[in-house]
């Protein structure tokens with residue numbers, strides 16, 4: 001009898017890893033939860049770019065969204081912190097080891113309610129990391145109370161109406177100093193994938209607010225964070241193309257129809273204009289368009305703001321190239337003569 005053919009080897013990326021190498025544990029979130037779709041996009045983006053999972057450090061707080069780092073990149077470093085306190089953990093870890101790719105996953109409750117103070121200081125420092133808010137307008141884990149991103153007039157399943165104005169985390173991040181700010185929708189695979197890839201290439205704080213419907217507590221008629229509402233109100237600003245530094249650039253657009261942003265590692269971000277006159281390098285315009293969109297009940301999606309030249313927190317602190325965590329004792333301990341001099345001055 002002829003031998004059966006050996007099973008085909010799995011497809012691998014440019015560093016020789018299979019998609020499986022980027023996955024995590026089996027999700028325990030509800031089937032259909034937007035957060036699961038975001039985890040899938042993270043797995044694909046890291047696989048496609050050939051990022052070594054061991055170079056990634058995942059951070060999160062508390063919530064269904066904050067549980068999700070367990071469901072991707074199981075070979076990466078990870079720290080699941082207290083509710084709303086992920087930014088200080090991430091800041092410490094990323095300053096101790098500047099060579100890591102920082103990836104924070106938070107919820108609208110975790111970031112815009114209990115953690116808003118920490119969130120704001122992270123944004124103003126321009127710490128190099130990707131900070132994702134999986135935004136469903138509710139505290140999913142504690143059974144669906146309104147969060148601070150819930151829109152005025154949005155209803156709970158019980159019929160209760162939210163009357164408090166929402167915090168727009170994108171407008172806040174732009175105003176405070178984050179240098180790559182975008183909004184997307186967990187149901188828009190193409191847009192979210194391109195944004196995540198560009199985020200990996202950016203140097204500075206990337207804040208992505210991803211509308212991610214909670215199918216159990218906030219996906220009904222009357223909710224403004226449901227799949228149906230997003231399908232009707234999503235207003236993409238541009239079509240996003242991302243060409244990593246190691247690939248040949250073969251997309252060209254007629255002059256004036258696209259905005260080209262060169263990332264610091266040589267990658268190229270191409271934003272083909274859907275909305276005339278929108279330039280994501282213009283901070284004031286970005287905040288104005290967000291406020292106008294709110295008045296028109298539109299959800300603007302895409303890269304709202306990008307600045308590739310602002311100094312990062314790592315630049316400002318003048319950190320040495322070698323990660324602090326791996327500096328040998330000889331490089332961090334002052335010699336005896338220096339200590340003697342200090343003691344003599346104090347004497």
Ligand SMILES: Cc1ncc(C[n+]2csc(CCOP(=O)(O)OP(=O)(O)O)c2C)c(N)n1
Nearest residue numbers: 063064065083107108109110138139140141
């Ligand atoms: C200090 C503290 N206060 C309150 C809670 C209860 N709690 C757990 S998760 C959560 C809200 C989570 O909402 P969000 O961040 O939007 O995540 P989601 O579950 O919606 O993804 C709250 C209030 C807690 N765990 N710790």
Ligand code: SF4
Nearest residue numbers: 030033064140214215
């Ligand atoms: S309760 Fe909502 S947010 Fe939490 S896992 Fe279920 S659908 Fe997702």
Ligand SMILES: [Mg+2]
Nearest residue numbers: 107108136138
């Ligand atoms: Mg939430």
